[in-house]
Amino acid sequence: MALLELKGVSRHFGGVRAVDGLDLAVEAGQIFGLIGPNGSGKSTTVNLITGLFALTSGSIAFDGRDFGALPTHLRLGRGVARSFQNIRLFGQLTVWQNLWVAQNSPADHAKRGFLSRWLGGQGDVREEISQLLEFSGLAHKQDELAANLAFGEQRRLELARALATRPKLVLLDEPAAGMNNEEIGLLRDRILKMRAQGITVLLVEHVMELVMDVTDRIAVLNFGQKIAEGTPSEIQADAAVRKAYLGGETA
């Protein structure tokens, strides 16, 4: 049974079919790549999975249960976290606080009572957040305002914030956009570490080196439809993909 399963998912904006009859199955423990030209419906798909957009038709099931019209914050409670293409941190909160406010998982709920969860101070969770800061290499910046971080640091904080929700599945929406090669290398290591910790990753990305390097399986979208799916080497060999997406060039 797949962890995340999209069946015949469509989303239309007026006459535009941003996503049209999409089927996807992401197995637990996979790193699944979702690629396609600009405007092919990748970000819309992410927004449909997290519930920011309503489905026009189709269904999305996670962990064997249908999402239906579940609101965003409850989908997160089931274990779906995300990062944003255009970084959306809480700029006037510190790095530390950005991770703190994200601790909304059922596991956190079970561990602490209502009062301690909401009205507890920073001391209660110091250990957990230190680990996340360590993981993302932001420990020395923990008291900075998020708005004052450099671009690459902000991306790292977004990833850490998604992990603070203790997800089963993380949707990464173009996490490498605007990064240099060294940063992309560090990002690759982090994604692989996440898989080692048992987190499934859906990676939406334009940087082909990264996608071909880390993913187990790739789906290619064009005009809202899936035109190919397979392992990275299968995708690289696929004629339809070359024509629609790579324009004949090798990536």
Add this chain to the structure above:
Amino acid sequence: MDFYFGLAQIIGVHTLLGLSAYIVLLTGQVSLAQAGFFAVGAYVAGMLTVLAGWAILPALAVSSLFGGAVACAVGFPALRVKGLMLVIATLAFGEAVRLFFFNFDYQVAKGGVKLGPVGGEGFRQIRYFPEHGWTTMEVMLFIWGFVILAMALLWWFDRSRYGAVLRAVGEDELAAQSVGINLTAVKVSAMTVGGMIAGLGGGIYAHYTTHIEHASFGILLATFALAYPILGGLESVFGTVVAVVFVQGLLVEGLRFLGDWRNLLFGALIVLAMNVRPKGFLDAPALLWIGRIFRGRRGAA
């Protein structure tokens, strides 16, 4: 001396009103309904002590709960709309409450005298404090006890995860949702706490003025409530207190010698203050500076 105690009473009650708007503002919601919750609290507390003969503390507790309940009920539908729509919706709610009390008659004969609210004439003879022989100073201390309580509560919130969550919602609702924050619960809870503080403030107000009427709870009071935390800055609860002292102490009382020019200067000073300090009197750099003074410049580098 009584003059200063009276002034301290006004400052105390307005601080409660300002704090009720402060917590709602943290979530990014601009609410002009706080004067409405304040009015509800004033009428409820007044009716409980005068008509039902309750003691002041239980009456204030009930008026606070009432303010919170009304705020919670208003919060659910009103928070469906965002930004400027919410400003207008809450403004209209506040006006609706005022108009309700403008048309509200409920009189009971007590000892041959009819007591209770009478529509446009208002609600007279809320004489709990004088009847029980409280001095102005005692009333003032009583009020400030509650003010300190409310400030301590909000100060604690600010240091807890709840405070951080409120600010996160105020900053980016979409991102907040995406890390699992239930927007409705957070916004309605902030509204409810704000309503409780406003209801408490209203209950106290009714008793120290002894006479309340619908006209006192209009749009002017609602904008004052909002003006305190904005003028003071949203970094800390102390900003609100500073702003109340500035407005009620300095502008309203301190400029009394100017006669009716005072009112002219009042609006102009608000405009000026917002142009010069758009993030409020106590913005982040100001707080840092004050912090350094208190720490004896140890932190200055």
Add this chain to the structure above:
Amino acid sequence: MLDFLQSASDGILFGATYALIGIGFTLVFGVMHKLNLAYAAASVGGAYCGLLIVKVAAGAPAFAVFFGAFLAGGVLGYLVYLTCFHFIPVSNPLAALMATVGMLLLIDEIIVHETDGVPLNYPAMFDDVMLRVGEFTLRGDLLMVFVVSMVCMAGLLALLYKTRLGLATRAVSQQAVAAQLCGIRVGRVNAMTFVVTGLLGGIAGAMIGASVGTLSPLLTTPLTIKGLIVTVIGGLGSIPGAIIAGLLVGGFESVLQQFRGVTERDLYVMLLLFVFLVFRPGGLFAPKGGRD
């Protein structure tokens, strides 16, 4: 039935002034995404300035007073822009909102100070004309208010859709950054929006004075609230919505005044607003929501 028709038609004619105020709020919102709470006060202020003409030249025609109000409204609109928006950073919307409240109080107090709070008589035109159809009458002054308001709205629409300035304004309201990249000076468009809405407001204030017969500073608060209600019911940012909602609110409150009395009237107008907020929060003409 006749009572109903009579009060409804009177109210709809008077509602044209609400429509003008609503347009002012909605236009500023559409272009800048800001709320100018000083707008109704500035409008009444403009109407008062119009009266200065009578002070200088006694017996000046009502027309001159209206025109004075029109011009003064524009000047006041620019002043509000300068004091509340020009110098305050865009990243501090609360500060701008609060500054407009300060301007509202300031304008209100200047009026009270200059007039000692006493209502002043306001000139009208055609106030001796009555059109009769059986028992049903149409007051000449209200008709004049209606026609003048409609002419102003037509002028505004022509300005927005037939001139370069209008094109720039619409561009800024749709995509401020893109407009800026195309060489449109956003600051100037914003300022012009305030001047244009100020002109409309001055006329609205004068028309209200003309149809009520007097002008009083007590008008500003209810007018602010009515204008905002009209804006919401019409749909934030929609000019046709504001026009229709203005006429609707005018008719609605006039009928309720007839049947429920003046103290309860506004309570029902608020209820009407809540009905819209709950069932149609986007208003009559909600702008279509796009992606993101």
